[in-house]
Amino acid sequence: MKTIRLTIEYDGTAYVGWQIQSNGLAVQQVIEEALARVLGEHVRLFCSGRTDAGVHARGLVAHFMTSRELPLSAYREGVNRFLPQDVAVREAAEAEAGFHARFSAKGKWYRYTICQSPIRSPLAARISWHLRGALDEQAMVEAAVAFVGTHDFAAFRASGCDAATTVREIYAVELLHQDNLLHIDVKGSGFLRNMVRVMVGTLVEIGWGRMNVDDLRRLLQGGRREGAGTTAPAQGLCLMEVWY
DSSP states (O other): OEEEEEEEEEOGGGSSBSSOBTTBOOHHHHHHHHHHHHHSSOOOOEESSOOBTTOEEEEEEEEEEEOOOOOTHIIIIIHHTTSOTTEEEEEEEEOOTTOOTTTTOOEEEEEEEEEEOSSOOTTTTTTSEEEOSOOOHHHHHHHHHHHSEEEEOGGGSOTTOOOSOOEEEEEEEEEEEETTEEEEEEEESOOOTTHHHHHHHHHHHHHTTSSOHHHHHHHTTTOOGGGSOOOOOGGGEEEEEEEO
């Protein structure tokens, strides 16, 4: 049996998330169906981490196992022929024995995008959170530093998160400008459900002056979810890269 590793890009707008569900179309479903047409058999994809409805990915990693002897181009060019325009396999490679897209991962990079403009941008609407009010970005930059390191992120997860531990390590949180888009890059060892979106919502509250860095530090010392900021909308989040 071979283990094939795929790097996948998708616009998550039309999907209920990565994982196959009964309430709508999932990214996993359309890729597994495309693979079945190429392989002539059904395989199950295992991913580096599930994304929620509306969340995008540039570098989600998934793997599957097969006994078929096909060129790697079949898993990229071949599969892409059967995928919708909003999903594509960017890379395909044979992985080493024992590789697992989720459990072998060493870290992830997420990017959250905010569109700062008095007028909404139809072109940016699918990939960003539109905010009209000015933000104190210096306060946000100073607060972002507090996230770096190993902390208890219990206050920064969705209510339905069933992770065994809420302790995570964050490597970096950086704010970058691209015209009227503000990117918030978050890199870490792993993430709880909605963790990045709640982190962003909290930074926005700080940018608006409704919270400060001391409030953030208290949340990282065993705070509760209701003390943190809003969960930023899904469409602004993109999984950029997974490290192994």
